[in-house]
Amino acid sequence: MQSCESSGDSADDPLSCGLRRRGQPRVVVIGAGLAGLAAARALLEQGFTDVTVLEASSHIGGRVQSVRLGHATFELGATWIHGSHGNPVYQLAEANGLLEETTDGERSVGRISHYSKNGVACYLTNRGRRIPKDVVEEFSDLYNEVYNLTQEFFRHGKPVNAESQNSVGVFTREKVRNRIRDDPDDTEATKRLKLAMIQQYLKVESCESSSHSIDEVSLSAFGEWTEIPGAHHIIPSGFMRVVELLAEGIPPHVIQLGKPVRCIHWDQASARPRGPEIEPCGNPNIPKPRRILRSAWGSNPYFRGSYSYTQVGSSGADVEKLAKPLPYTESSKTAHGSSTKQQPAQLLSSKCPEQSLDPSRGSIKPMQVLFSGEATHRKYYSTTHGALLSGQREAARLIEMYRDLFQQGP
Numbered sequence: 001m002q003s004c005e006s007s008g009d010s011a012d013d014p015l016s017c018g019l020r021r022r023g024q025p026r027v028v029v030i031g032a033g034l035a036g037l038a039a040a041r042a043l044l045e046q047g048f049t050d051v052t053v054l055e056a057s058s059h060i061g062g063r064v065q066s067v068r069l070g071h072a073t074f075e076l077g078a079t080w081i082h083g084s085h086g087n088p089v090y091q092l093a094e095a096n097g098l099l100e101e102t103t104d105g106e107r108s109v110g111r112i113s114h115y116s117k118n119g120v121a122c123y124l125t126n127r128g129r130r131i132p133k134d135v136v137e138e139f140s141d142l143y144n145e146v147y148n149l150t151q152e153f154f155r156h157g158k159p160v161n162a163e164s165q166n167s168v169g170v171f172t173r174e175k176v177r178n179r180i181r182d183d184p185d186d187t188e189a190t191k192r193l194k195l196a197m198i199q200q201y202l203k204v205e206s207c208e209s210s211s212h213s214i215d216e217v218s219l220s221a222f223g224e225w226t227e228i229p230g231a232h233h234i235i236p237s238g239f240m241r242v243v244e245l246l247a248e249g250i251p252p253h254v255i256q257l258g259k260p261v262r263c264i265h266w267d268q269a270s271a272r273p274r275g276p277e278i279e280p281c282g283n284p285n286i287p288k289p290r291r292i293l294r295s296a297w298g299s300n301p302y303f304r305g306s307y308s309y310t311q312v313g314s315s316g317a318d319v320e321k322l323a324k325p326l327p328y329t330e331s332s333k334t335a336h337g338s339s340t341k342q343q344p345a346q347l348l349s350s351k352c353p354e355q356s357l358d359p360s361r362g363s364i365k366p367m368q369v370l371f372s373g374e375a376t377h378r379k380y381y382s383t384t385h386g387a388l389l390s391g392q393r394e395a396a397r398l399i400e401m402y403r404d405l406f407q408q409g410p
């Protein structure tokens with residue numbers, strides 16, 4: 001962190017000079033997840049000293065929750081670093097030696113899925129009969145081919161036909177069924193097995209998309225999510241280590257735990273959360289577990305879900321709307337933080353009267369409420385790097401705004 005006094009030594013630094021002249025702007029960051037911590041840290045490093053982080057729960061990290069049981073670490077939240085080339089989360093983990101003990105089994109160079117042809121996994125019917133490995137592999141290849149087709153609508157601007165209802169689930173289910181039924185080499189029994197596997201694969205897909213059903217995920221926007229090149233990694237010591245590294249640059253008094261924000265004085269809307277649905281397993285011979293460790297992000301009042309997806313009827317443009325600060329005008333300094341490049345928690349900047357400029361003089365109206373979090377990143381939604389980048393993006397908006405305000409003078 002660089003204080004305004006130490007940064008004020010440079011005569012050509014308008015931010016530090018302005019802070020000396022007019023006093024510190026007050027910034028409140030709501031939420032101490034990756035986005036909020038990244039925003040607070042960026043502001044502190046640029047000379048802001050009146051920064052407070054309010055966290056509703058008793059711990060930092062947001063949707064990162066690593067649990068240690070015996071000699072193993074279990075992740076109830078964020079698990080994977082998706083890609084390495086230019087990924088700030090990967091760079092932070094690599095620079096601090098968090099990946100040194102990563103094994104080949106904890107690294108993936110392809111699309112992450114619960115279903116793989118590698119390893120010792122086996123697949124059973126609901127009566128406990130094992131499905132032949134070659135049938136599973138054939139179906140997996142077919143499913144992945146159709147999955148790749150779902151990406152083409154956005155990437156190549158292909159029109160979505162009415163039959164698909166603009167739904168990833170509806171499109172995938174119909175395509176896979178038709179290919180199975182039209183395969184002349186399979187017996188009827190094999191076709192029935194493959195048809196029965198469709199729904200299970202779609203359930204896994206809905207888990208990976210964090211949707212109640214994959215039928216709710218928009219087909220026309222499905223390919224907009226951008227994958228960073230490079231392998232996927234997990235952190236053997238726990239993803240919480242990344243959170244701790246981010247927090248190291250923030251003085252302890254800045255972060256206040258157990259401080260839920262009940263209301264922000266602005267227009268707001270609420271939605272009723274959807275409860276979980278449980279389906280029983282078909283094999284009664286599976287022993288009952290002695291202990292269950294499970295996540296509950298959907299029922300957590302401060303999260304209401306694990307991560308975001310683009311729903312049928314919405315698009316990437318809606319993600320950009322989520323990232324627009326308030327009050328928003330086209331003249332506001334928002335171009336620097338375009339949500340197509342970077343984007344975490346909500347970021348609040350109070351409006352100090354002595355720093356507000358007179359609108360009648362054609363001046364910029366200061367932003368008061370800014371939004372971040374993975375759900376506000378158009379290309380990297382649902383990822384930890386999307387959250388971190390969004391926090392940095394919103395901090396950059398404030399840094400730029402106050403520099404411009406101070407430069408204009410009284």
